[in-house]
Amino acid sequence: MRKYDYFLDTCPGVGDKRKNTILRAVKDSKEIYDMSEKDLSGLLRPEIVQALLQHREKWKLEEEYNKLEEKGIQLVTLPMEEYPERLRRIPDPPFALYVRGRLPGEEQLSVAVIGARDCSEYGEYVAEALGNCLGEQGISLISGMARGIDGISQMAALKAGGASYGVLGCGVDVCYPKSNRLLYDRLLEKGGIISTYPPGTAPRASLFPPRNRIVSGLCDVLVVVEARQRSGTSITVEMALEQGKDVYAVPGRLTDRLSDGCNRMLKDGAQIFLSPKEFVEELSMRYGNMLTLRKTASDIMIPEGEKLSEQELMVYQALDLYPLPVEKVLEKLQRKKGAQAPEFSQVMIILMGLCVKGLIVQNTSGWFSKTV
Amino acid sequence: MFRSVLTGCLCGVDANIIHAEVDVSTGLPGFSMVGSLSNEVKEARERVQVALKNTDFDLPPNKITINLSPADIRKDGTCFDLPIAVGLLGCFGLFEEERIEGVLFLGELGLNGEIKPVNGVLPIVKAAAKQGIRECIVPKRNLAEGSVIPGIIVRGAEHIRQVLEFLQAEEEEKKGLLVTGECRLEDFLKQAENSCSLDFAEVKGQKMAKRAAEIAAAGFHNLALSGPPSAGKSMIAKRIPGILPKLTIQEALDVSAIYSVAGLLTEEMPIVTERPFQSPHHTISGAALVGGGSKVRPGAISLAHKGVLFLDELTEFPRSILENLRQPIEDKRVNIVRVHGSYVFPTDFMLVCAMNPCKCGFYPDKNKCTCTENELHRYRGKLSGPLIDRIDMYVETQRVDLRSLSKMEKGESTAVIRERVSKARGLQERRFRELPFQFNSQMEVQDIERFCHLEEKEKRLMELAYNSLELSARTYHRVLKVSRTIADLEGEERILERHISEALAYRFMKG
Numbered sequence: 001m002r003k004y005d006y007f008l009d010t011c012p013g014v015g016d017k018r019k020n021t022i023l024r025a026v027k028d029s030k031e032i033y034d035m036s037e038k039d040l041s042g043l044l045r046p047e048i049v050q051a052l053l054q055h056r057e058k059w060k061l062e063e064e065y066n067k068l069e070e071k072g073i074q075l076v077t078l079p080m081e082e083y084p085e086r087l088r089r090i091p092d093p094p095f096a097l098y099v100r101g102r103l104p105g106e107e108q109l110s111v112a113v114i115g116a117r118d119c120s121e122y123g124e125y126v127a128e129a130l131g132n133c134l135g136e137q138g139i140s141l142i143s144g145m146a147r148g149i150d151g152i153s154q155m156a157a158l159k160a161g162g163a164s165y166g167v168l169g170c171g172v173d174v175c176y177p178k179s180n181r182l183l184y185d186r187l188l189e190k191g192g193i194i195s196t197y198p199p200g201t202a203p204r205a206s207l208f209p210p211r212n213r214i215v216s217g218l219c220d221v222l223v224v225v226e227a228r229q230r231s232g233t234s235i236t237v238e239m240a241l242e243q244g245k246d247v248y249a250v251p252g253r254l255t256d257r258l259s260d261g262c263n264r265m266l267k268d269g270a271q272i273f274l275s276p277k278e279f280v281e282e283l284s285m286r287y288g289n290m291l292t293l294r295k296t297a298s299d300i301m302i303p304e305g306e307k308l309s310e311q312e313l314m315v316y317q318a319l320d321l322y323p324l325p326v327e328k329v330l331e332k333l334q335r336k337k338g339a340q341a342p343e344f345s346q347v348m349i350i351l352m353g354l355c356v357k358g359l360i361v362q363n364t365s366g367w368f369s370k371t372v
Numbered sequence: 373m374f375r376s377v378l379t380g381c382l383c384g385v386d387a388n389i390i391h392a393e394v395d396v397s398t399g400l401p402g403f404s405m406v407g408s409l410s411n412e413v414k415e416a417r418e419r420v421q422v423a424l425k426n427t428d429f430d431l432p433p434n435k436i437t438i439n440l441s442p443a444d445i446r447k448d449g450t451c452f453d454l455p456i457a458v459g460l461l462g463c464f465g466l467f468e469e470e471r472i473e474g475v476l477f478l479g480e481l482g483l484n485g486e487i488k489p490v491n492g493v494l495p496i497v498k499a500a501a502k503q504g505i506r507e508c509i510v511p512k513r514n515l516a517e518g519s520v521i522p523g524i525i526v527r528g529a530e531h532i533r534q535v536l537e538f539l540q541a542e543e544e545e546k547k548g549l550l551v552t553g554e555c556r557l558e559d560f561l562k563q564a565e566n567s568c569s570l571d572f573a574e575v576k577g578q579k580m581a582k583r584a585a586e587i588a589a590a591g592f593h594n595l596a597l598s599g600p601p602s603a604g605k606s607m608i609a610k611r612i613p614g615i616l617p618k619l620t621i622q623e624a625l626d627v628s629a630i631y632s633v634a635g636l637l638t639e640e641m642p643i644v645t646e647r648p649f650q651s652p653h654h655t656i657s658g659a660a661l662v663g664g665g666s667k668v669r670p671g672a673i674s675l676a677h678k679g680v681l682f683l684d685e686l687t688e689f690p691r692s693i694l695e696n697l698r699q700p701i702e703d704k705r706v707n708i709v710r711v712h713g714s715y716v717f718p719t720d721f722m723l724v725c726a727m728n729p730c731k732c733g734f735y736p737d738k739n740k741c742t743c744t745e746n747e748l749h750r751y752r753g754k755l756s757g758p759l760i761d762r763i764d765m766y767v768e769t770q771r772v773d774l775r776s777l778s779k780m781e782k783g784e785s786t787a788v789i790r791e792r793v794s795k796a797r798g799l800q801e802r803r804f805r806e807l808p809f810q811f812n813s814q815m816e817v818q819d820i821e822r823f824c825h826l827e828e829k830e831k832r833l834m835e836l837a838y839n840s841l842e843l844s845a846r847t848y849h850r851v852l853k854v855s856r857t858i859a860d861l862e863g864e865e866r867i868l869e870r871h872i873s874e875a876l877a878y879r880f881m882k883g
Contacts, residue, residue, distance in 0.1 A: 147744075352872075356837055362877065365768045
């Protein structure tokens with residue numbers, strides 16, 4: 001049966017909507033494959049009939065499907081029982097899903113974590129803390145396996161022993177971006193890679209917005225960690241709202257452009273994300289049937305620097321999660337302490353000491369930021 | 373009749389003394405010139421003949437042979453016109469032979485007999501003085517340049533007729549016939565001491581970058597400034613020559629010789645008194661940068677000798693051009709080989725580079741930087757690895773906003789900073805007096821072990837830094853060299869924690 005589904009799904013010029021309409025009119029895709037031109041013409045518009053016929057001529061039904069199986073790619077289509085319930089409920093669900101690994105469990109709560117690719121240290125930190133917490137609690141983490149927030153949160157969830165699922169904008173046998181190879185391999189092991197595009201499809205910019213629909217479709221709750229005012233993330237949020245999912249946004253500072261999108265979402269009525277712990281507690285109240293908190297959830301740990309000397313603490317507090325140049329640090333110290341502020345060379349010693357202790361990092365020559 | 377006249381020709385920034393041998397004999401009339409001559413030297417035949425005719429001296433129809441000896445040295449340039457003309461006049465018996473003994477002639481002739489300026493007078497006069505030649509007659513417009521060399525009489529002439537009158541005159545009449553140059557080398561240098569075109573005080577804010585410039589100047593470390601547009605990178609770079617110690621007489625002469633060869637000295641400013649600052653555009657050709665060309669000329673790196681070579685927008689320079697810099701930075705000189713011989717130009721410069729930190733220029737300010745990580749890597753990848761290895765210090769400048777700019781007080785002046793730099797250099801000179809180099813930046817690994825001794829506390833810090841900051845061995849040594857200079861600036865014999873901490877901040881981060 002699946003080989004006929006595969007045939008139908010790979011037919012060029014036939015979209016998800018159309019496929020679903022066709023399948024409402026006939027029993028299954030085998031019937032379409034076996035139909036004569038005349039019968040097809042009675043059912044479909046001529047250009048679609050042509051497309052189907054041409055495709056049928058070229059398509060090697062058995063061979064192609066065997067290839068798919070050899071690669072360990074599972075084809076799940078809308079009529080099948082395995083098809084994710086969550087996805088079935090969204091408007092215009094995709095006809096076919098290609099899966100390597102597993103699909104997210106229906107009984108398991110699933111949370112999508114999305115955000116900017118070029119995120120800040122702050123975003124990185126929240127993504128990691130959240131991923132870690134979700135992994136610990138056995139909540140599936142859905143994301144796009146992109147650079148930045150996506151990948152960081154997924155990796156953290158896997159490291160914490162959880163399951164994570166990556167929805168790609170290319171074929172499931174293509175690892176994009178290449179730098180996430182390690183994540184890709186671990187997702188195969190402990191979760192799944194999902195795509196609506198046939199194997200071998202190369203990543204293209206136009207393929208990514210539709211994939212966001214699947215990310216939001218597969219989750220129960222969506223968390224936006226960091227987003228600029230206008231970004232791909234906002235598309236996903238729109239889809240999620242359309243699909244009736246809960247949306248959480250991580251608040252940021254007014255002065256950080258990378259938080260503009262999130263702050264705007266909060267104003268528009270998104271739920272506020274205050275800490276991973278609070279977040280999972282809220283989830284357990286709302287989705288009590290799907291989630292029982294395993295143990296006390298891990299939370300954001302900001303190093304308090306109890307072992308720091310007074311001066312070290314002063315310098316540490318003048319720093320931020322964002323990179324700051326030494327001059328700015330000096331300026332801050334002078335404003336706060338006036339004449340008692342340490343000298344340039346003293347500040348340098350303290351900064352380097354903190355670097356060595358691992359409490360801060362030097363981002364580039366003369367710029368420092370707190371590690372979290 | 374035969375006469376031999378002394379003259380000189382350039383070879384890189386050095387000069388060779390040449391004998392212009394002139395012979396006039398009976399036979400078929402003709403004018404032939406030999407001795408490994410370039411085209412412009414051969415053209416002297418026409419210029420000399422016509423110039424003499426227009427000075428009321430018609431050459432009789434004789435066989436004239438001219439040989440520029442030694443004949444195996446390639447001769448370029450137009451400075452042989454005057455000595456050839458003098459030799460001819462001597463052959464026709466217009467003055468006694470002993471009048472031109474020990475006198476060197478240089479100059480190009482115009483068709484009316486006028487003597488025009490030539491390049492490279494300074495190094496030729498210098499070579500002449502070294503060989504014990506007592507007197508030089510040079511074009512008047514080159515007189516100032518020639519007369520900075522002590523121990524030799526230099527006279528300037530404007531016309532071939534003046535030269536003839538001078539050679540014919542008796543000793544007591546000679547006075548007043550040709551202008552004699554005075555050696556005013558010290559005056560020029562003293563004058564330069566008071567003048568300072570660009571002051572560091574004008575740079576507001578940028579504490580770290582200014583500090584880095586001072587350290588770099590003190591240890592002659594190569595420096596890279598990175599930062600967003602209009603952060604003051606070029607402003608700082610242009611002021612670095614000012615904080616280097618003033619040129620010594622020897623240095624001034626060496627630098628002036630290069631400028632003389634390049635034809636960049638003027639009558640008003642016959643000697644380079646300030647540290648050079650060369651800032652070639654990134655479209656510069658390889659030959660213009662390191663020197664070369666069919667007639668070999670010094671390139672920008674030689675014109676920056678004892679000064680600063682500033683490469684603005686470093687990432688825009690083609691890699692192939694930058695690779696040319698590797699050997700000159702190491703050897704402090706560049707050897708240019710041509711069919712006719714090899715030329716050596718000194719290139720002891722301090723390299724200062726400026727660049728944007730990323731494509732858009734705002735990294736690491738994530739609020740403004742729109743570059744993706746890939747773009748960042750690609751941008752940094754443009755930097756040539758071997759060149760990066762030769763740069764000891766990196767500093768990130770930041771944009772100062774207009775509001776705080778007006779509030780900020782003026783920084784330290786160039787003179788104050790130079791004072792400190794000179795002191796630090798003094799310490800280095802004493803330290804390295806038995807070694808072939810002068811500056812901390814030139815230390816090799818074994819020298820670093822010898823001169824950058826660390827006490828327990830400091831050793832521990834370096835170890836910690838090496839492990840937790842993931843330094844490479846190369847960076848480790850570089851940090852020590854820079855720490856040495858920072859300690860020298862304080863006059864501190866030992867390298868202390870604070871010196872190391874600061875030096876660590878100036879290391880290159882892959883980003």
